[in-house]
Amino acid sequence: MNFFVRTRKKFSKLLRIFLRKKSARIGIYGPPNAGKTTLANRIVRDWTGDAVGPVSEIPHETRRARRKENIIITGLNGNSVTIDIVDTPGVTTKIDYHEFIEYGLEKEEAITRAREATEGVAEAMHWLREDIDGVIYMLDSTLDPFMQVNIMMVGIIESRSLPVIIVANKIDLPDAAPSRIRSAFPQHPVIPISGLEGDNVDQLYEKMTEYFG
Amino acid sequence: MPHKCTQCGREFKDGSTIILKGCPSCAGKKFLYVKESQQHDDVLKEKSPEELAEESRDEVLEVKPEPARSVQMHDRIESIRILAPGSYELNIEKLAESDERVIRLDTDGKYVLDILSMMKKQKKKK
Numbered sequence: 017m018n019f020f021v022r023t024r025k026k027f028s029k030l031l032r033i034f035l036r037k038k039s040a041r042i043g044i045y046g047p048p049n050a051g052k053t054t055l056a057n058r059i060v061r062d063w064t065g066d067a068v069g070p071v072s073e074i075p076h077e078t079r080r081a082r083r084k085e086n087i088i089i090t091g092l093n094g095n096s097v098t099i100d101i102v103d104t105p106g107v108t109t110k111i112d113y114h115e116f117i118e119y120g121l122e123k124e125e126a127i128t129r130a131r132e133a134t135e136g137v138a139e140a141m142h143w144l145r146e147d148i149d150g151v152i153y154m155l156d157s158t159l160d161p162f163m164q165v166n167i168m169m170v171g172i173i174e175s176r177s178l179p180v181i182i183v184a185n186k187i188d189l190p191d192a193a194p195s196r197i198r199s200a201f202p203q204h205p206v207i208p209i210s211g212l213e214g215d216n217v218d219q220l221y222e223k224m225t226e227y228f229g
Numbered sequence: 230m231p232h233k234c235t236q237c238g239r240e241f242k243d244g245s246t247i248i249l250k251g252c253p254s255c256a257g258k259k260f261l262y263v264k265e266s267q268q269h270d271d272v273l274k275e276k277s278p279e280e281l282a283e284e285s286r287d288e289v290l291e292v293k294p295e296p297a298r299s300v301q302m303h304d305r306i307e308s309i310r311i312l313a314p315g316s317y318e319l320n321i322e323k324l325a326e327s328d329e330r331v332i333r334l335d336t337d338g339k340y341v342l343d344i345l346s347m348m349k350k351q352k353k354k355k
Contacts, residue, residue, distance in 0.1 A: 113315030127315035134309060134317045141324035165321065172325045 039086060039098040040228045041147055045140065045173075046154030047165055048075035048106025048133075051185040054211040055154060056084070056103035062217070063087045068103050074119040076133035078105050081143050091225035092218065099150075099228060102143060105136030109165055144172070150179045150228045157184040157192040157208060161200040170201060179227050184208040187215060231268060232260040235279070235289055240268065251292055260290045307333035307340065 044052045056068040069082050082103045090096040111133050116126035144151075151173050155161055173180050182201050184194035187208045194208035207223055209216040232241045232248055236257030241248050251258050261282050282289050308323040310333040323331075330343035 107321060109319050109321060111317045111319065112312075130315040130317060134319065137319050137321075138309070138324055138328075138330075141321065142328055145325060145327075168321050172322065 039100055040149040041100045041102060042150045042152060042224070042228055043081075043102040043104055043140075043143055043148040044152045044154060045104055045107060045144070045169060046183075047156070047163065048108055049073070050106065050154040050156045051211040052106065052154050053078050053082075053103050055152070055183065055185065055209075056082070056101055058211055058214060058217060059089070059101055060084045060087060062221075063089055068101070074116060074121070076106060076111070076116075076129060076136065078103060079129070079132040079136040081105065081136070081139055089221050089224055091222040093222070093225075095225040095229060097225045097229040099224070102148065104140035104143060105133060107137055107140055107165060107169055111137075144176070148178060150181075152181050152183055152224075153204075154183045154185050155197050156186050157194040157197055158186055158189050161197045166200075170204070174203075180204050181220070181223055181227055182206045183211075183220060185211050188213045231263060231265070232290070233263050233268075235259040235261050235282075249292060258292045260292065262287050262290060307331045309333070310335060 044056055046052050053069050053071045057071070060066050060068050064084070064087055066084065068084055069078055071077060083100055084103075085100045086098060087101055088096055088098050111130050113123070113126035113130040116129050117123060121129065153166075153170060153173065155166065170180070170182075182197060182204050184192075184197040184206055186192055187194055188210040192208075194206065197208075198206045205223055205227070207216065207220045209220055211217070231243055232245065233239070234241075234248075234252040234255065234257045236259065237252060237255040239252060239254045240263075241260070247253060248260055252260075267284075279289075305320055305323070308320050308329065308331050310318040310320070312318060312335045328346050330346045332341040332343070333339070334341065
């Protein structure tokens with residue numbers, strides 16, 4: 017009897033190690049204010065009831081990558097995938113504290129925010145190089161997708177041959193044009209969603225089980 | 230001996246560096262080296278610069294503009310550029326390549342190298 021218990025324990029331990037390895041680390045990337053943290057919060061809340069971090073309309077609210085582990089996402093077809101979600105600081109090529117002053121921040125606070133945001137971008141790029149198995153690239157569908165940062169980032173992700181799902185966020189806004197994003201990146205699946213309202217996120221979950229599984 | 234612009238006839242003193250960027254009046258790129266005695270021949274004898282060139286057998290000097298060297302993001306060596314305190318320019322491609330930090334201070338091309346970040350990479354290679 018004892019033998020059986022021991023074997024079973026060993027077996028389940030092995031299985032756990034095996035399962036942990038299967039947990040894919042998914043990074044949510046994109047320019048500042050695209051809604052990365054909002055989506056991360058939604059995913060985590062939908063599947064674990066937790067939250068990842070605060071959101072704000074001032075760009076660069078997330079200045080350190082935040083991680084939430086072992087989230088099991090089940091698609092409508094019953095397929096499920098275990099992921100670690102990494103919410104990253106918005107990637108941009110220019111950070112200027114004047115931008116934050118326009119949002120009513122004090123000069124010193126704005127300068128600190130700019131410095132932290134710069135460190136955050138470097139950190140996000142570090143994650144992308146070493147620890148990420150798949151990418152959700154978020155774009156604001158009310159904005160022009162043909163920005164240099166987006167083209168460059170998608171290029172970098174492609175060069176690392178990571179699976180990428182492009183999310184056209186903010187479709188609840190009247191001037192959203194997710195089709196523009198679709199035509200900008202025809203080589204990747206584009207899912208239009210509203211992270212805030214939760215529109216169409218089921219389709220995203222479906223795609224995630226298919227892509228990151 | 231002065232140079233003369235073959236397009237508008239404007240004259241420039243010998244050794245003038247202005248013409249290297251083209252004629253400031255008409256942006257012409259071709260200049261003729263004229264003898265001082267013949268300096269005003271084009272007006273007085275109503276000769277075109279081409280005729281003058283033929284007469285004097287001097288070659289028409291053409292200023293070729295230097296091809297504009299556009300510095301692309303990926304040609305730059307710095308990963309972060311500090312324009313002013315609180316203003317940064319980030320070189321995403323460099324940041325994606327490695328953790329090495331080369332920081333450029335925009336005032337008179339000063340660079341700061343984070344040697345520690347470069348050491349880390351070597352350690353990993355071993």
